[in-house]
């Protein structure tokens with residue numbers, strides 16, 4: 672009996688030592704992130720309650736100037752552009768010639784988000800997620816991060832004549848849609864609601880940029 676207790680205690684000791692090691696390691700990882708990311712990620716000091724658009728890699732300035740004022744009409748928070756992150760080489764899939772959105776989203780999660788309301792990654796690269804040929808965007812449901820991909824929102828991608836107004840409108844809708852997910856909304860059956868799933872640009876162009884009455888009621892603001 673005594674021996675059994677002793678063995679159990681030894682196991683507990685090993686477990687406790689293991690836990691201490693894990694906790695120290697977590698502490699180190701957190702310190703690393705806190706030390707590197709917070710101010711660098713969003714320009715000066717991230718402002719509380721602000722939605723930040725964070726370009727990942729090269730993104731044209733024009734769309735970044737347009738999006739904040741439009742998103743501020745939909746969301747009751749200030750929207751600002753944060754400092755750009757480097758080109759996401761780590762997410763490139765040579766075989767597909769596309770970038771894996773999950774990995775970029777993970778990269779955005781590593782920013783210190785405590786002060787920012789939300790982070791919207793803006794990527795001018797063709798994105799995919801396993802199981803889908805491409806994605807217009809991706810979000811962490813009830814998370815703090817989401818992202819949108821610009822290339823497939825342009826008419827030129829499909830060999831059509833450039834239409835900037837349409838392209839910008841699509842970008843606003845995609846950003847509002849992904850932000851909606853971060854505020855806990857799932858897809859909506861109403862084709863006119865911004866939370867309607869866009870299987871193609873036909874759906875994106877048909878829906879509005881705002882939330883329907885039912886979706887709006889579920890939003891936490």
Ligand SMILES: [Zn+2]
Pocket residue numbers: 848852858868
């Ligand atoms: Zn969605």
Ligand SMILES: [Zn+2]
Pocket residue numbers: 859860861864865866867882883884885886887
């Ligand atoms: Zn809806």
